[in-house]
Amino acid sequence: MAATSQRGPGRRLRSALQWWLRIPRWVRAVLPLAIMAVLWWSSSRPPTPRRVGPLGAFLHNGMHAVAFGALAGACLLALLGRDTRIAHRRRWLVASFAIAVGYGVVDEMHQSFVPGRICSIADMATDAAGALLVLVGLRGVALGRPASRRVLVGMAMVAVACAAFATWGPL
Numbered sequence: 536m537a538a539t540s541q542r543g544p545g546r547r548l549r550s551a552l553q554w555w556l557r558i559p560r561w562v563r564a565v566l567p568l569a570i571m572a573v574l575w576w577s578s579s580r581p582p583t584p585r586r587v588g589p590l591g592a593f594l595h596n597g598m599h600a601v602a603f604g605a606l607a608g609a610c611l612l613a614l615l616g617r618d619t620r621i622a623h624r625r626r627w628l629v630a631s632f633a634i635a636v637g638y639g640v641v642d643e644m645h646q647s648f649v650p651g652r653i654c655s656i657a658d659m660a661t662d663a664a665g666a667l668l669v670l671v672g673l674r675g676v677a678l679g680r681p682a683s684r685r686v687l688v689g690m691a692m693v694a695v696a697c698a699a700f701a702t703w704g705p706l
Contacts, residue, residue: 548676556617567609571638574602578642581651589702597698599639599658600665607635607666608673615677628670635666657701664694 555563587595611631615624639662647654668690675681 549679552612552673552677555612556615560613560616563613567606567613567634570602570606570609574606574638574642575645578646578652579649581649593698593702596658596661596701597695599661599701600668600694600698602665603635603639603662604665604669606638607631608669610634611670611673628674632663632666632670636663639663639666655701657697657704661694661697661701664690664697668694 608631611627614627614630636659639659643654643656643659646652668687671682671690672687
């Protein structure tokens, strides 16, 4: 289906994407930097001593997928030029994924120096799963051919599984 005949939320998302890409690239670069700053600040704080149940711990770990998905998406939107045809620009997808995952590794290592926090490989996997999920979704929107629901649901299930492993796994 061509982008011009696409209906519903996909068309609105594509319009929003085209609007965002008209903003100068240096301005768009502020968003990923702001996300990184918030993540750094958040991981610099010792955990609160209150007890959190299993659901709260799972939701906390699931937020890794959301946060690093947002970071990967913001990186992609900062790197892209005004042309949304990113099918031939896989390097921007790979670069955005590498930035988000690389920052996730740095952030986890940073947490190992914060009293009460640990460095978790399971959290890094959740970061990567969230980044990949958002990038695949954005690529589909930019191309006017959204990724299949089966692919997105499968990737979301991987992110949930990573968050579950981070919550209840052996590490």
